[in-house]
Structure formats: C-alpha cells, structure tokens
Amino acid sequence: MKRFNLSAWAVSHQTLVLFLMVVLAAAGYFSYQKLGRAEDPFFTVKVVNVSVMWPGATSQEMQMQVADPIEKKLQELPFFEKVQTYSKPGFTAMQVTFRDSTPPKDVPYLFYLLRKKLVDVQGDLPAGILGPVVNDEFSDVDSILYMMTGEGADYAQLKTAAEGFRQRMLKVPGVTKVDLYGIQDQRIFVEFSHAKLATLGITPQALFDSLAKQNNVTPAGTVETSSQRVPLRVTGALDGVKAVAETPVESNGRVFRLGDIATVTHGYVDPPSFVVRQEGKPALGIGVVTAKGANILELGKEVEKATAEFMKAVPQGIDVKQIADQPQVVEHAVGEFMHSFVEALAIVLFVSFVALGWRTGIVVALSVPLVLGIVFIVMNAMSLDLHRITLGALIIALGLLVDDAIIAVEMMVVKMEQGWDRFRAASFAWESTAFPMLTGTLVTAAGFLPIGFANSAVGEYAGSIFWIVAIALVASWFVAVIFTPYIGVKLLPNIKVHANHDPHAVYETRMYRGLRSIVQWCVEHRIKVVVATVGIFVASIVGFGHVQQQFFPLSERPELFLQLRLPEGTAFNVTEKAVNKAEALLKDDQDIATYTSYVGQGSPRFWLGLNPQLPNEAFAEIVILSKNVDARERIKAKLEQAVADGALNEARVRVDRFNFGPPVGFPVQFRVIGPDANKVRDIAYQVRDVMRQNPNVKDVQLDWNEQSPYLKLVVDQDRARALGLTPQDVSQALAMLISGAPVTTIRDGIEKVGVVARAVPSERLDLGRVGDLTITSRNGVAVPLQQIAKIEYAHEEPILWRRNRDMAITVRSDVVDGVQAPDVTTQIAPKLKEIQDHLEPAYRIEPGGAFEESAKGNASIFVLFPVMVMVMLTLLMIQLQSFSRLLLVFLTAPLGIVGASLGLNVANQPFGFVALLGLIALAGMIMRNAVILVDQIETDVSHGLTRREAIVEATVRRARPVVLTALAAILAMIPLSRSAFWGPMAITIMGGLFVATFLTLLYLPGLYALWFRKTLEESGPSEQTDTAPQHAAEGELAFPLAEAAE
Template sequence: MNFAEIAIRKRVVTLVFTFLFVGGGIAAFQGMSRLEDPEFTIKDALVVTPYPGASAAEVEEEVTDRIEIAIQELGQLKRIESKSDRGLSNITVTIQDKYKREALPQVWDELRRKVGDVQSRLPPGAGPSLVIDDFGDVFGVFVAVYGPEYSYAEIKKFTDLLRKELLLVQDVAKIQPFGERAESIYIELSRDRMAQLGVSAGQIADELRKKNLVADSGRVKVGEEFIALFPSGVVNSVEDFGQILITHVTSEKFEGSEGQIYLKDVGVVRRGYVEPQTEILRYDGNVAIGLGISTVSGGNVVTMGEALRKRVDELTQQWPLGIEVGLISVQSTAVTAAIQAFSSSLLQAVAIVIVVLLVFMGVRSGFLIGGILLITIIGSFVFLQPMGVALERISLGALIIALGMLVDNAIVIVDGVLVRLEKGQNAKDASIAVVAQSAMPLLGATVVAILAFAAIGTSDDATGEFCRSLFQVVLVSLSFSWLTAVTITPVLCVMFLKPSSQSGGEAADPYDSAFYRRYKGLLVRCIAQRWVTVAAVGGIFAASIFGFGFVDQSFFPPSTRPQFLVDLWMPQGTHIDDTTAQIAAMEEYLEQQDGVTHVSSIIGTGAPRFLLTYKPEKSNTAYGLLLVDVENAELIDGLAKNLEDWMADHVLEGMGYTYKFELGPGSNGKIRARFNGPDPAVLRRIASETQAIMHADPTAKAIRTDWRQRVKVIRPIIAEQQANLNGIQRTDITRTLEEGFQGARVGVFRDGDLLLPITMRATEAQRNDVSSIRNLQIWSPAVRAMIPFRQVISDFEVDFEDEIVWRRNRKRTITIFADPAVGQATSLFSRLRPQIEAIELPPGYALEWGGEYEDTNNAQAGIAASLPLFLLMMVLVTITLFNSLRQPLVIWLCVPLALIGVTAGLLLTGQPFGFMATLGFLSLIGMLIKNAVVLIDEINVQLAAGKPPFTAIIDSGASRLRPVSMAAATTALGMIPLLFDAFFAAMAVTIIAGLIFATILTMVVLPVFYAIVFRVPSE
C-alpha cells in the first residue's frame, strides 16, 4: 500500500483532515494542564504515635519497633525509616516503585489495618497511632497573613475569613493553615498558697474533671412527654473556673470563706495560647499565619492562581489598613513564567530550523518542510492532551529536542522528490516513487528513535515518572511526523514543487557539483585506506574514553527559581524561642542586603510541601528555615556566600547553610554516609570519625548528623524508702514535675465548637526557676498533707541521652551529611569516599552511601532494568528492516563512537554528565541509528539498480549527504535555546556535540565499516 498515492488521489480528504488536526491541536493545547515541573508520586506515608514521657530509646524499643514489625508484613513495602524522639514515634513507610498512584489508596488502607492491629500490643499510655497518607500533597500556593500593628487574635480572625472564602474558589482542593497557635485554659497555681492551705494538685484536677464532664442525666416521663434532665453547673466562661470549690478546711487554716477553698484562692485562671509553640511562621520579620492551598487533581494551576489572586485582592480591599497577605510561593506565577520562557524557546527553535531549511533547501522547499513541522507539532497535541500530558518543563523541552527529528522524515521525502524532479520526473510520480521507496525504512528508523527514549518512559521510580512526558512527547510527535511525511508531505510536494528550468532529464546528475565531488573524493580515500581510517577513529575513541573520566558527574542541576533556602540548626534541645531569636537576627541581616525582596521564616519544623521537589524537615525546636526571595536568580550565589560568611561570625551556637531548590527529585545533603549497627555509642564514634574526614576537606560544608547532639536530662533520684513511707509512687512524682513546670493537661473546656485543653501549671516565676525543683510540694497520702519534694528525692543527676534515634529497615542508622561549597558533589564524593570507606567498622556495622550517589544509581537502575529489552528491540528492528545481520552490524559498530563528540562537548563547555545528559546520549543513539538506516537503505537501492558495490557506496553517500546533514543541522541548531536553560543545558550539549560527530560517523566512517564488513574492494 502506497500512502502517498492514496493521499494524492484523495487530496481534498487529506487536506481537510490536516486542517482538522491543526484546529484540534490548537484546541487541545488550550485545554492542557500547566505546571512548572512535571508531577511525580511521593509513595510515602507517615505513622505517628505519641508516647508521652518516654525517652527516645524507650519510644524506639517499645513503640517504633513493634509498629515496624507489623508494617514489614506489607508485601508492597520498599523501605521503612523511623525517627524516635522523646515522647513521639515517627515512621516513614515507602512503597515499591512499581505501584502506581491509583493503587496507593488500597495500600494505605492495608497499612492502616496493620497499624491498627498492633495498637493492643503498645505499652500503656502510648498511641493511638495516626496514619498520614497525604504526606505528598503539594500546596502550590503558600501565603502569609500578617499585620505589624495587629494582635495575633485579630490576624487569626482575618485568616479564618480568608480561608473560608478561598475554599470556594474553583479548583481549590484544600487549605491547610500553618503557624497557628492553639488556645488553652491555663490554671497557674501558687505552690506556696497550696502548701499553706493543704491543697494538692490532684484534688484540683479531680474537681476540674468532674465540673466540666459531659454526663447523661437520663430522662423523665412527664405526661406524654419524655423529657431530658440536664442540670446546670457546667463551666461556661473563664471566670466560672475561679468559683470551683476545691475542698473544705478548718477555720484555723483558712478564714474568710467559711471553711471553703475555691480555685481562685490558690491560683489564677486565664485563657491564652499553648506554650511553647511547635511551629512559627514569620514574614519579613512579622509574626504571621500561613495558608497552604492545593489544587484538585487535574485542576489548572494557572487558572486557580489567577482566581485566588483576584479573590484575595477583593477581600483585602474590604479589610482595614495594615492587614497584608504576603506571597511565599505562588506556583501559578512560576508556571506562567516557565511556560512563557519555554514557549519562547520553542518558537526560537522552530524559527532556527525553518531558517536552516530555507538556506539549504531553497525557499519553496524550506517553507514546505517548515509547514510540515508546524502541522506535526500542533497535531501532536491532539494525542498528548487525552494522554494527560501537561505543559511543563519536560514536555516542552521534549518538543524542542524532537524538532530536528520531526523534520527528518519530511526532509528525506522532499529531498528525494527534488532529486527526481531534477532528473525530469513530474512531482506526482516522484512523490509516489519516493514514498514507496522510503516509507518502511523511515518507519523503522522512527521506531528505533522512539525506542531510544523508551527506557525512561517505562521506569517506575520518581525520576522516571518525573521525566516520563519526555518519552510520551517523543512517541507521539515522531509517530505523527512519519504519518505526515508519507501523506500530507507528498500532497504538498505535488502542489508546490515544480521541476527547475535547469532540469536535464534522466541524464542530469544532481551530485556533480564541486561540493559533492570533494565529498566523494574524501570517501574514496577513506575506503581505500580503510584500516588507517579505523585506526585513527579507534585512537580518537580511546582518547574520548580517557577524557570522559574528567567530565563532572551530577544528578539534577539546581533550579533557577529566584528564591533560595537557609537551614539553621541550633544545638539539639534549644528552646524554640531561642531558635526564633537567632532567626530574627538573620532576617535583620538579609533585609539590609541589596537584591533581597522578601524573607519568610519557619521555625520548629519544615515548611508545608509547596514544591514537589521540596522535602520538609520533621519537627524540631532547634531547627529554623528561611526562604529568601531575590530579584533574580543570578544574585543567589553572591547573597548566599555573604550570608554564610556572616553566619560563620554570628551564629556561634549553631550551624547555618544555604542551598538552592533542585530541578528534579533530590534534596540537600548531596553526600550522605549511612552507618548502621546496634550500639548508639559506637555509631556516634564512627560518625565523629566521618565528620572529621569531611571537615578536613575545605570544599565541604553543612556537615552534620541526623542524630544531632546528645541532650541534658535532669534525673531526680527517688528515695524509695521515704517515698514508700509517704505513699508516693513514681507516677505521683512525674505528675508533680509536669505540673510544676511545663504544665499538665487536666481536662477540656467547651467554648462553642472549640475544645480547649485545660492546663495546670505553676506561676511563671516558679516554673522558670529550675532551682525551685527541690522546693516543689507533693501530696502525701500517708500524712494527708503537702510535703517538700526534697523529702522523697535523695539527689539530682544531670545525664546526657540521645533525644533522636533514627532507624532504617529496623536497623539503627546514623547519617552524616555534607554538601559541596563549590563545584559538583561528585568531585567532593570521589575524594571523601575512599577515606570514609577506610574507617574500620566493628562486626555488625555497615556503611551505605545515600544522597546524590544513591539517587543517581536508583535512577540509572530504573532505566537499566528495561534498557536491554529496548536495545534488543532496536537491534531486531534493524535486522527486520534489512533481513540481514551484516547491515545492522555495520550500524551498531558506529554507536559507541558517538561518545567521542559527547566527551569533547562536555569537556569544552564544562557541563556535567548528569541524568539528563544520560537521556541525551540515549536519544543521540536513536538519531545516529535513524540516519544510518537511511544511508544503508540507499545503498541497497543502488545495489538493486545494478551498480557495483563500491560505486553504490559512494553514490549512496552523496545521495544521503544533504538529508542527513540537514537533519543533523536542524536538530543541533534547534537545540540552541536549550543551552541557556539550566535543566537541559547538559543534555543539549550532549546532543549537539554528539550529533556533529555522529554525522561524520554516518557519512564517512559507516561507509568504511560497510566496505570492511562486506569486503568491498576499492576502485
């Protein structure tokens, strides 16, 4: 079946369908989702279990370990990581890569059942466990509501209103507040007054629980009615608490209240905010409340962002002056800017390709192929939109990468028609003949080019999912380019291409120009000196292998987002107020720097996940994060360096470091050495040795461990005999300590729809004075009176303990982090690795490498798992095309030689060979094979026409020189806009440099290999 003949005969139908594809493509483009970066599924869930009062070691052994054993029964499990803090177990459950997004809800349900089953085996006081399966939700809009002249309560009022209104905006999924302060009813008791009156904290707690307890009073039948009984006496206001009767006493102890003691007699009741805060948000130095806003699945980020901005503007105009909404991160703005930039790059690339075609193919042919290119690009959207492909960095970049390949098929057809026109054939016969000759070889070459990208399209890990749209775009656009090449292209050739006035019939030789004669002469000499040619190419190839060892390696490049991050780690155990004070000093410094526009600060935890590639830190009062907005990304390096120098002089107690966002999966801590083993002391010793090695390298920064420092613990030593005589148990002592300082929860207060905890504690002066611990009063049931704490405590010890214990796959694991101060992480890693691996480890201890090394290996393993299959398919396609083994052998002998151009390009430009460069190299293989298939097919055609083998090789080279060179030129020059994009630069260099040499391989070295394999003698 000749597609061209059918298309030409049904010209009207062909043109109508072409216009329909163009119109449908434009409509599909308008309806496609828009993102800054592609989405990938975070296959993690958190299992959080409280165990109040337990040390990290107790949490690990009694809670974390038991839950981990239950979770390990999940067949879908990939990895368990746990963090055991004092009083809290945090377990991160990671599911195997092969499970898609749609399967996760069922997996999480099974996880809940496993965790639920183990609850009965947890120690008293532990639990219940909470499974958080929306850990990977992305809040594309993150704003801060603040007002320097307004109280927190007033700011919260406006924040609640804003949240309520914005939930009604189209495509908004949910809104999560951040930095809110919970309220509490505080009962601050005077220890002296309680001792004087003989009132215990237990008595007060019992009365509070009884007074505010909801209990059923039953019902009574009155006539035909059955009426509920509901006595009064419930506490309805803060003032009512003071009137709660605690006990009766004798007049000798207390006068003035007829022997009755009320709560107001021993303490003060007030309504306030929970202290200390667990998370704090500041915006430009002002206390703020944040709102993280996520988009519904399949929603349009840009449309939602514009609607949110409009609604916020409407609401703020109704608010009093001074209430502001600060934009911490607005994905729609970044998406719009990114799509505009990439659309501009795409248009530039299309323009470059068309100009190249006009210069080398002539005006008429150039515009014809340029038109086919536009039809192919626009028509591809008809298929991409239903596939769920969004407009984002990868998909738009894939179009630019594919541009040169998209015109390859059309160039071959048009060039073949032009040659036949010059020989005197009419356009119709020429078009039909060229398509009949080239359709199947072009289809095979197109399939090979697509298969070169298939490994990334089938990789199940996060990196594969992140880059999947690259394969989808190449698959659709290249397939459609072949279809347009064999249908609409011959129709347009018949309509617009005419024989030139110089056409000389069959006798004319279009390859008799000086340029072609010089090329033929070169080819003749290379084939004549075939072994010299092979030796020269082999020497260059060996040099490229050696030179590749000097190419920097990386995973993904840093983002060009005009915002950078600053992590602050104070000594473990630092109060959140002290961490905030240090953050405030850093804010003050940054606000004085030129180029800084805004500074957002988060203290006590990481920020909500406002970017998919951002991984929040877990809760820690010693941790603070700054998000620094700058005028443009070029300022980041200078500002970050100045800030790190300032922190070295002013952050004396802690450690601060800066880093950029990543363009892809990954995080800071690019170098991670993980040691696992049973004994925490041994792990810390090994970690200290590792840190010493890292500190000795001047290019290493941000060196730290995830176990942090050991913290002080005040340990009262109970005098067992005296405690027993006074009827005092350990639980009485722990409760007294809690009530005396931090405060103990003794009930809840109902205020409308709010349930406020009631917290009982000492007065501020007493609870902030640690020396008063000896003078605490504790109730003695034996003597029925308050006695001094020192009567049942023999001594106090100050001890040190691990406040954090990390485990990985149920093994205690300590991780040491480092980042490069300059250059690539791989260079630093190559220096540190042999020294760290030389550390002598006791039996039962092991080292694993994480960070960028692990991420790169995992990503490459995801590709490598399916790459052999697709390479085999590529080989089989070439064998099927030629029904031969020797011709595919000639093609595949050239493939490794593409490394020559790649090595030269990366070394000359200084670009690293990262994950995207790896994809570029795979695509380069597809391009090389595609061009080689076209040349080998032409040799077969020439041989079938009766030419001698040597003449067939020379004439085929001349015949394919223009289309192959044109395809290479359009691809290479079309990639120029990507050279200025941080994400695609290394990939662009790989393809451009590799393709330049691959063209030489195809047009010179491949004919030499052909002559050797087929033993073609020189003439």
C-alpha cells in the first residue's frame, strides 16, 4: 500500500493549488497593509514610582519616618525585586521594580496591590505629609512631542494656548493622553519689610488674616418667597493684583491699605522647580501619548492635520515646533528595513538564478511571496507589528525559507536529468526528503526558541524573532511540498537526459569528482579529521576571549543628551545659568537641527528606551537633535572637547547617546551597600579610586557625594516658653517669612492664582540677616530671632539613596569610545574583590549597569536552553530513531562557534545579546543539514550500499543543495551586517554557517566513519533494532546510486 504523497496530490489538483496560491498571495498582501508599524517593539516597564512630601523634614527624617515604613510594606508585594529610595529634605521618591520574570499581564494587578499597600501604611506615616502619590504610568511614551513658544507671550498665555492644543489632540482617534511640561503656576506676591511693619505696629499675621478674610467664600443665605428660592451673592472677593493691593489691613485700631505697607506684584512660582526652554526661549512641552497597538503612521497623519487646524486659530506670536516625531522615525526605520529586505531578497534570488538556472530560479523565487503571504497572515492574526525585530527576523528567515524550495526543486531537476517525467519527479521530494526537511526545519526554528519564551524585558523586546522565523520556516516547508512541485511542473524546462539514462552521470563532473576525492580522504583519515576539527574548535573558544562583550549596541537615533549635574543644594538660578552657558555652545552649530533644555529634571520619555531623571534643582538635561548620525558624533566630540577645555567647569557634564534595548543608565556601575551611610561612602571612595585606574573609563562619579550646608537654629527653650513660643511656631514663622506662605487663592475661571506673602528679598535672601528676622509671639510681641535662638552653620546629607532598605551608593562611569562596558566591568571586578574581602559581612559591592542587565538577559535565555536542547533531541530522535545517529547529528551543533569566533574577530564586532541569539540559532541551522545528510546515508545503506560508499556518495549528492542553502542564508545577511543592531548577529551567522557548512561536508563524514568504523564495509542495515526509517515508495530506490547498484 502506497503512502499518501502530498506533492503528488498537489500536481494532480493543479486548479485547486493555483486557487490557493492566489488566495494566499492576496490575503498576505492585505494583511501586510494592515500590520501596525513601530520603530521598536513594546516591552512592559515593570517599574512604578511612589513619591511623598513632608515640608520641613530633613533627608534623614524622610528616610526613617516616611520611606522606611513604606519600603517594609512594599517588600510584601509578589514578584518584588527591589525598591530604590531617593530622599532629600522634604521629599522622598521610591522606584519599585518587579522581577524581570514578572508576566506582563500581571503588572497592572501588581500596581493595584501596591496602591492597597500604601493605603494600609497611611496610619504609620507622620502627620502633615503630602502623599504617597503613585505614578503607575511611568512607562507612557510621548510618541509625538511639541514645544510651544511665544514671542512676547508670558507663561499664562502659553498655558492657555497649550490647553487648547491639548483639547484638540485628545479628539484624535488613537490619542489616549496629552501631557504638558514646564507649566509655571501664577502667583501674586505680597512682599513686606519687617522693619517697616514693626514701625507701624503691624504683625505679619495681621496682614495674612486680612487677606484671608477678604477672599473667603462664605454663604450669604437664601431668601425664600412664596414662589421661589433666591440665593444671595456677596461680591468683593479678590480678583487680581489691584484688588489685593487695595485690601485693608487693621492693626491697633488703625487701618492701612496693603499696597502702602507692602509691594504687591504678579509673577510665577519663585524659584521655579522645573523649566523647559526651546533653543533658549521659555517654552511649554506638549507630549502626545498614543494607544498601544494604534497604527502610528495613520495616527501621525491625523495629528499633523489637527496641528495644522490648530495653528490657523492660534494667537499671533505663538509657535509650535515638533521635536520628537515617532511616526516619521517609524516610517524612516521601516523604509530602511524594507530596503534591506528587498536587497536580501534580490541576493537570494540571484543565488538561485545563478546556481540553478533562470527558469529553475523562478520556481524558487515564486515560493518567497507565498511564504511571506502566510507569514503576514499569521502576524496579523497574532497582532505582531512591523518593527526593528520583526523586520530583522524576516531578513534572517529569508535566507532560510528558500532552503526547502531549493532542496525540492534541485531534487526534481536531478530526477528529470535521470530520465524521470516531470510529474513523477515533482512528487519525489516528498518521498525522499520531506520528513528529514521537516525535522530540519523544526530543529532550525527550535534554535530560536529560548528568546521566544524568555521571561524578561529582553525576551519581551526580542521574542518575536522566534515567532517570525518559526512561522516562516514551517510555512516554507508547506510551500516546498505543495506549491513548489506544482510550479516546477509548470515552469521547469525540458531537461536534457544523460546518456543511457545513467543516473550516476550527474555526479561525474570534474567538480563532483574532486569533492568525492576529498570526502574519501576524510573517511580514510577520519581520526586526523576529527582531531583537527576538535583542535580548531578549541582554538575558536580561545578566540572568543578576544571578542568584546556587549549588552545592546548604540542606537542610530540622532539625539544627544547633554546632562549637567551641579553640587547638591545648588540654587535653581545657578543651574539655569549653567544651562545658558551650555546653550551658547550649541546656538550656532550647523550640525544641530534643534535643542531643548529641561532645567530641574530630565526630559519626558519620548522613546521607550529612555529612563526619565528624578526632579532635582541641581540637574539639567539638554536634548540635542542632530541632523544625522554623523553630525551627532561631531557634536559629541565638540562638546567633550569644550568640557575638557573648562567651558562648563561648574557642573559635572555627561554627553550621552541612546542605546538599543532596555535602559541601563551609566554603562559601568558598582553598588556599595551597607547599613551605615558614612562607611558606605568611605568604601565607595575606594571603589572610585580603583575605577579611575582603568584607562577605559571616564568621568567616574558617585550618585551622591558631598554634604551640603544648612543653618541650625538652637532655640533657647526657656526664653521661647517665656514668650509663649514653641519650636513649631518658630519654624512656621520662618517658613512664612523666608520661603513665603500661601495666604489665599484667587479664582479666575478654571485657573487658581495663589497669593503668597513673604519678606522682601533684602531680608530673606541674605544669610547674614537671618538673625534680624522678627518672630511674633502669640500675644503679639515681635522678637528678633537672635534673641531666642543661636544660629550655627552645619552640614547634612543632601540626598540619601537606599536599596531594599540598605544604604546604597552607586559608583558609575562612562567608557571611552570603542570599548564595551561589560568588558570594562570584568576588568575592574577582580581588583574590587580585594576591597570586598576586607569588608564586614553587612557590606558588599555589586556590579550593575550593562554588565548586570546583560547577565539578567542572558540568564533568561539560558534557563530555557535545556528546553531547546530537549525539543531538538526529540525531533531528531523521531526522525532518526537511533541514539547513535542522533548523537552524530548533535555533535555538529557546536561547529558554528568556529566560524562565529573567526567572523567576529575579523570584523571587530562585539558579542552581545543579539549575537548570542544568532550563535544559539546556528546550532539548529547546522543540524538541519546534518540530519538530512545522515538520513540519506542511512537510506543508501538500507538499499544495498556499504557504509563507506554511502558516506561518500550521499555527501557528494547532498553537497550542492547544502552549499546553495548555506550560501543563500549567508548572503542574505549582508544587508543586516551593516545594521548597528543586527550587525553582530549577522556576522555570527555568516561566519558560523560558512565554516560549519564545509565542516559538515568534511567533518561529519569523518566522524560518521569513525563512529561506525567496524561496519564500514558492510551493506544493508547493520543494526536489527536501530535502523533508519524508510522513505522510498515501494518498489523504487530512493537515490540514483542505489538504482545503479541494482
């Protein structure tokens, strides 16, 4: 009874097969049009921020009284990994990170649980705190970012215009949120002189009370008549600067006009905490957050249309500039990758045409759109977008998906050369190699399995590589056994039959005779071949030691980040002056398209790989948009030279670029952790000194350094009590006089303008006159501060960092160009061990940065390595049904390391996470060829050849398809090799596959001969219970040499 033959079915149902081809091509095209576009794949940021304010508290009090009880509660959360706490006077921010293995679908529920924990801990927190405030939208990306400026417009006018712009954007389908950045709240300042008030006998409290009473909203009652209720409204509430100045102030029986005893002015929060500037001009940022899964290109067009409509009605002088345009970036990135894809496709087809002839090449070429059609249909069903990873995976798959078609059509051509009719030849691939091909296809796909199922951020980022390659390979097998035979029957020319129908004549050309001689030599000198291969393998392992290690490469985005860090405690206006100097360096640079300054905190997240900086008045960040990548590098070099020349010596300056993959911050980091802050700092200084000795690092720094000064007021309790004053009274009075006290709020439509009373600048901004400030007791007596308190200068910790409730200082640095951070970390770590060995058990030094993130990403891959191996072994065993042959095939898997090591060293490419994926996948690609070759050897043996003859002849016959498929895969990588992201993987696969292909044709025959050396001269099945499966149809010999033997 004959087995079902899918290829024979296809050529006997040609109309149906043609219909299926047309349907698949059309459905694939429409699916492609519907696919979403993105620059990079989305990955879940498993981080949430919690912030708390407690005005007046020191950083130590914030840490112990506020942060500690919250941290204890947060550590109870499932999937909890760490909480990093940043405390400074009056403010604490906690960044809670969940484990990398946390399922993305569970993250929203974890955020909900966190909020519940914070409610539970409220009773343990001090009175007077503000918060905790939870930001669980930390991962939102402003895909489109605008800067609004206005010639002659103040912040109030800009805000009004920005609110109108936001309202218009929210009407665009696909826009979920619009954020405004750099808003400056309006204030009316009432500034008074203590001396003048004292002369008039007016206390500051009388002034505060008068303003509050004048502006209170108090019900005036309702008149009820026989038919209706009429409420009474009393006017006179404050409505502006003039009304505030006219407020009467009564004291000691006298009434004064507020404007006569104090200066009343309109302004904005002073000093500000966060300011945005666009090319040196005051600006407001407008960030557009898009819905996940939205078609970013279509949304970009709608946003552009909405912007044009808004600009028609905007007040004169208001300008809106787009500084981050994700739709344009995506369109450019997808366009570049599609160009690379077409280039790779052309290369693959060229190989097919040259090696097989143009008509045979067309048969292979027509399989490509069918496979891609199936891939696009499945991608659409799985909601997989076109982005850097999926497009790169398509190019990788492109070199592999023609393999099965090449094998099938090459087998068909060979049989036609031997005199078979085209229908019988078309069905022969199913009989002879369909199942070995399927096994090889699945084994190749299994090589990408670890990244597809990795429970980590990098797995989520790059996991679609597995799905795209697996879909493409499985689809290519179906196309090869169904559609390729049909296309071959229709398009293959009438092939000249060799004389006397001699099937062996095909392999008697000069090239095949030379190859046969080489293979025979390898079989005869099998021990030398195996030993030499093992030696080469060991040498390649040693060679890998000279390859630089990497996590993810630098991005090709044109942005640069210029970060300025001034000493902690620096006033905001000093930071702003430093930004002015930095902007002066950028102003006339022709390589710069635009630049935006963020003073007081970092830029918003306009790219998923960007980690926003915490608020800090001593920090500023300038985002520079260069005209292209080359211009970016020139700007970086000029800025670094300017800094080296002392242009910004008041600040610690960092010039940084984007990296692909999850954010890591400074590339080289070492954390010093322990219970005591002073000791942790001492150890951190030792670590810093060791790091500075390494020539590959630059700008070594600590994330918290020197202490900052403060004035300590030692209150004389006896004198204070005699006057009816408490330390709290003194603190509140000083806060009102120096920082200003909110007295009341003026309501102007939806706006609220705070009225703030404070001392005149000459009294509140002069440290030498603090003692002259007067404190009014509860009985109205004004007392100079220096009479009830002693003023001392002291120093305190301006900020405190903790990690899981231990003090933590991170010593961090950048690396010089051309050097990889994991390598530098590996160089420094052994020297730090000497310090670690002398530490108490409670203190430790841990590596961080790119080294730590790389280790986490690799661990998520390696944990699935046994699963991948088991899947491969299972597939091989199903096909080979022999432990001996399974082991033979499996021993070819490491051969890829030889070429990969050679390729990376020659091309001077680093070995990073993406290259690691390529190296693992190489095992499947190599075993794919090996399993087909071993299966053919066993089939030949089962049909009467000796093992020696079968090894040689099977290798000779399989050489052309093996070399062709390898050549297609290698050359298809050329476009990817130019990519910063995919380059290391492309070089790894190209080098590994090139060397492994030749080793497969030479080493595998030698290894096979060595393994079965005792039965080399025997013919027929050599094992009763361990035989290869039969694939030939009944009464037919599977291979031409077997026919010749008969």
